Amino acid sequence: MAAIKPYIKIRFLFLLTLLLTAMSSAQEVFDKENLMGKSDISFYGDGTYQLRKEAYEAFLKMKKSAATAGIEIKVVSSYRSFEHQNSIWTRKYNRFTAAGMSPTNAINKIIEYSTIPGTSRHHWGTDLDIVDGKPKQPKDVLLSKHFEGNGPYCKFKEWMDQNAASFGFYLVYTNNPERKGFKYEPWHYSYAPLSKPMLTAYQKINLKEALAQLDLIGAKHIDANFIEKYVNFNILDINPELKN
DSSP states (O other): OOOOOHHHHHHHHHHHHHHHHHHHHHHHHTSHHHHTTOSOOOOBOSSSOOBOHHHHHHHHHHHHHHHTTTOOEEEEEOOOOHHHHHHHHHHHHHHHHHTTOOHHHHHHHHTTTOOOTTOOGGGTTOEEEEEESSSOOOSSOOOGGGGSTTOTTHHHHHHHHHHGGGGTEEESSOOOTTOOSSOOOTTEEEEHHHHHHHHHHHTTSOHHHHHHTSOOTTGGGOOHHHHHHHIIIIITSSOGGGOO
């Protein structure tokens, strides 16, 4: 067999290096600590929100397009660290139990809308809670009634229904009556090109072991049966467009 020409060999080694670098980067991006909001990564945003670079660039394009239709997309929430999610969890747990709820009932009440720390899609830098910033803002912006009938965000909802997918964004928790888990959230969108492979990677985490290592208030009331149901309903029962 003829010897491989030097320039072919060099190019082969160059391409191999690129491939290995890409594989290494993907592994770093989707590792356990990263997926659970416990490691530092680079985010992009204007100071009021944070997203991964690819999601950020797609969001800017969507925001610009929406502006031509008279809609001013406003970010209410984006990336959240584990610590941020844990503060939400702790505050709600303490409030509900102080009001007389049992720990189990308090946890079930929390997960109607809020995730267990370490399990939030907002840890990934791919998900956003968004509304229209132009109308007069109601006191509590993230209520589904504001996106229905004559609510202030109806025009926004109509535009997103028609256009969001073309920018890679999909509603996560739809109003499908057959869907279980978190309640309908017409404000929560996810950038599918990144969040789909991240969900696949997340499913490889042993969540029972991972949560056992965290210092969560009420953790002793989260058993294996609860976790199995939580994974199937709250983590996986989402918009099919966001699953591989």
